[in-house]
Amino acid sequence: MREKKESSMKHLTKVIIAVILFACQFIAQAQEAPDNIIGVWLNDDKTNKIEIYKANDTYSGKIIWIAQLENNPGLNPKDKNNPNPEKRNQSILGMDIITGLKYSDGKWVKGTIYTPQKGIYADCEVELHSDKQLNLVVSKGMFSKTKTWIRE
Numbered sequence: 001m002r003e004k005k006e007s008s009m010k011h012l013t014k015v016i017i018a019v020i021l022f023a024c025q026f027i028a029q030a031q032e033a034p035d036n037i038i039g040v041w042l043n044d045d046k047t048n049k050i051e052i053y054k055a056n057d058t059y060s061g062k063i064i065w066i067a068q069l070e071n072n073p074g075l076n077p078k079d080k081n082n083p084n085p086e087k088r089n090q091s092i093l094g095m096d097i098i099t100g101l102k103y104s105d106g107k108w109v110k111g112t113i114y115t116p117q118k119g120i121y122a123d124c125e126v127e128l129h130s131d132k133q134l135n136l137v138v139s140k141g142m143f144s145k146t147k148t149w150i151r152e
Contacts, residue, residue: 033103033106034103035054036128036131037052037059037101037103037108037126037128037134038052038053038054038059039051039052039151039152040052040064040151040152041061041134041149041150041151041152042149042150042151042152043147043149044147044148044149046067047066047067047068048063048065048066048067049063049064049065049152050062050063050064050097050098050149051064052098055099057102058099058100058101058102058111059098059101059102059103059108059111060096060098060099060100060101061096061097061098062094062095062096062097063092063093063094063095063097064093064094065093066092066093069093076091076093077091077092077093077116078090078091078092079091079092079095079116079119081116081117081118081119082116082119083119083121092116095114095116096114097113097114097115097116098111098112098113098114098124099111099112100112101124101125101126106127107125107126107127107128108125108126108127109125110123110125111123111124111125111126112124113136113138120140122138122139122140123138123139123140124136124137124138124139125137125139129148131151132150132151133148133149133150133151134148134149134151135147135148136148136149
């Protein structure tokens with residue numbers, strides 16, 4: 001009888017520990033997941049580094065490095081293709097190119113991305129593939145393209 005009680009207690013203890021660990025995992029993910037996107041990312045063609053940061057309840061991304069400037073430090077690329085003529089003289093370096101991303105169900109959705117090289121705005125969403133890699137889905141009309149960025 002005593003052995004049966006000890007066996008039941010051991011089983012109950014294991015079940016309680018498993019439940020606690022399971023619950024802790026979800027609590028940790030719920031608290032950390034939205035900000036996991038924050039950091040510096042190298043774009044897919046390795047021409048820009050984009051810093052993704054939190055702005056109130058959304059996430060944005062700005063260009064903080066341009067490969068072209070490595071060999072041309074005095075160069076200051078301008079947003080010459082912007083559809084708004086008043087913005088065509090603004091610098092691309094430091095420009096927000098991603099705005100409005102909101103975290104929902106494990107990904108960041110309902111954002112807008114701007115491509116200064118083409119002067120085009122499109123919808124975007126982001127999903128972390130791993131801590132070091134994100135997939136950026138850019139959509140314009142019925143077309144979409146997935147790009148992979150690497151964390152710096």
